[in-house]
Amino acid sequence: MIEVRRHNAGFCQPCFLKHCRDQVSRAIEEFEMFGPDDRVLVAVSGGKDSLALWDILLDLGYQVDGLYLGLGIGEYSGSSGTYARQYAARRCAPLIEVDIPSEFGFDIPTGARAAKRVPCSACGLSKRHLFNQSAVDGGYDVVATGHNLDDEAAVLFGNVLRWETAYLGRQAPVLPAAPGFARKVKPLVRMGERETAAYCVLSGIDYIVEECPMAVGNKHLGYKDALNQIEVQSPGTKAAFYFSFLDRVSPLFTGIAEEERQGLQPCAGCGSPTTGEWCAFCKLVAKASGAPLGGAAGGTTGAGVAP
Amino acid sequence: MAVPVRVHAMLERLGINRESVLVIVGDTLVTGDALLSDDTAAVEIRPVISGGCDSERRGDPGGAP
Numbered sequence: 428m429i430e431v432r433r434h435n436a437g438f439c440q441p442c443f444l445k446h447c448r449d450q451v452s453r454a455i456e457e458f459e460m461f462g463p464d465d466r467v468l469v470a471v472s473g474g475k476d477s478l479a480l481w482d483i484l485l486d487l488g489y490q491v492d493g494l495y496l497g498l499g500i501g502e503y504s505g506s507s508g509t510y511a512r513q514y515a516a517r518r519c520a521p522l523i524e525v526d527i528p529s530e531f532g533f534d535i536p537t538g539a540r541a542a543k544r545v546p547c548s549a550c551g552l553s554k555r556h557l558f559n560q561s562a563v564d565g566g567y568d569v570v571a572t573g574h575n576l577d578d579e580a581a582v583l584f585g586n587v588l589r590w591e592t593a594y595l596g597r598q599a600p601v602l603p604a605a606p607g608f609a610r611k612v613k614p615l616v617r618m619g620e621r622e623t624a625a626y627c628v629l630s631g632i633d634y635i636v637e638e639c640p641m642a643v644g645n646k647h648l649g650y651k652d653a654l655n656q657i658e659v660q661s662p663g664t665k666a667a668f669y670f671s672f673l674d675r676v677s678p679l680f681t682g683i684a685e686e687e688r689q690g691l692q693p694c695a696g697c698g699s700p701t702t703g704e705w706c707a708f709c710k711l712v713a714k715a716s717g718a719p720l721g722g723a724a725g726g727t728t729g730a731g732v733a734p
Numbered sequence: 735m736a737v738p739v740r741v742h743a744m745l746e747r748l749g750i751n752r753e754s755v756l757v758i759v760g761d762t763l764v765t766g767d768a769l770l771s772d773d774t775a776a777v778e779i780r781p782v783i784s785g786g787c788d789s790e791r792r793g794d795p796g797g798a799p
Contacts, residue, residue: 430765624782628763642785655753
């Protein structure tokens with residue numbers, strides 16, 4: 428059914444699904460991500476990675492709720508939300524929804540234009556802020572995201588090309604909790620994108636296949652393409668690149684990230700940790716919605732929980 | 735395309751990197767050495783690469799702009 432060349436293995440359906448659960452278990456244990464008593468909030472986009480992650484964590488018996496952020500990106504957001512809700516209903520799992528347009532008065536395309544940022548930048552900072560805020564507000568111990576091996580290898584590749592040492596210091600499967608920050612984990616780091624997609628297909632999980640229209644042509648896709656050109660010739664390269672970085676190089680840069688975290692203070696608007704008086708999200712909300720700083724963004728994320 | 739053909743050969747002829755797609759025949763996920771012939775059901779070549787986000791390089795929400 429599916430071959431995983433870097434493992435030099437082919438799998439039938441039940442063995443592949445077990446392989447995926449084992450890879451996630453191993454990542455959770457190896458990187459000490461969380462335990463059975465921790466409340467986990469999974470950031471769900473309706474895509475293959477986040478739905479596969481949620482499914483695997485539920486099957487492994489963890490206490491996992493989902494968080495879906497409505498980004499206001501036209502039909503794409505409509506479809507992705509539907510897939511997230513369908514999955515939650517299928518598993519009778521709680522899904523928290525935060526709709527940026529209705530709760531904060533802007534959508535990602537509009538916000539990006541108002542703040543003179545590229546859409547991916549506005550989207551990324553909004554997601555990071557709201558994932559963390561939702562976890563803190565809801566009393567969750569951990570935020571889990573669906574970043575997989577391919578994502579991490581591509582981010583690493585991009586940061587190495589530019590020697591972005593501060594970002595290299597922040598790239599890890601686990602970012603520990605700190606004042607104002609929930610612990611953030613990436614349990615899929617041992618799985619490639621092809622594996623998470625195969626997991627969904629073989630598990631009968633419907634997910635949004637179409638790419639976000641805002642992401643077309645971004646550098647991240649280019650890095651993934653470059654790495655896959657190498658991977659097809661030399662299976663296992665992406666895993667070796669990323670895990671060798673964690674073992675041998677990451678410790679050299681984590682001090683830079685620690686220094687940054689020492690200089691954080693609560694945002695005057697929402698209380699989130701920031702380097703300045705106002706956090707980047709509050710500034711984005713103000714520019715995008717026309718509201719004064721601190722006027723539109725609050726410290727809570729509201730939204731109901733769908734059973 | 736001339737058949738029969740192996741899936742990995744088909745992808746190579748189409749210029750598609752096998753690491754970036756799944757191949758689904760009918761409702762069945764198939765491996766690279768699966769053989770496609772005249773009477774093969776519909777073949778879906780499903781891209782698996784998601785674009786992510788350029789700002790992901792930042793990682794942790796450290797409050798950086």
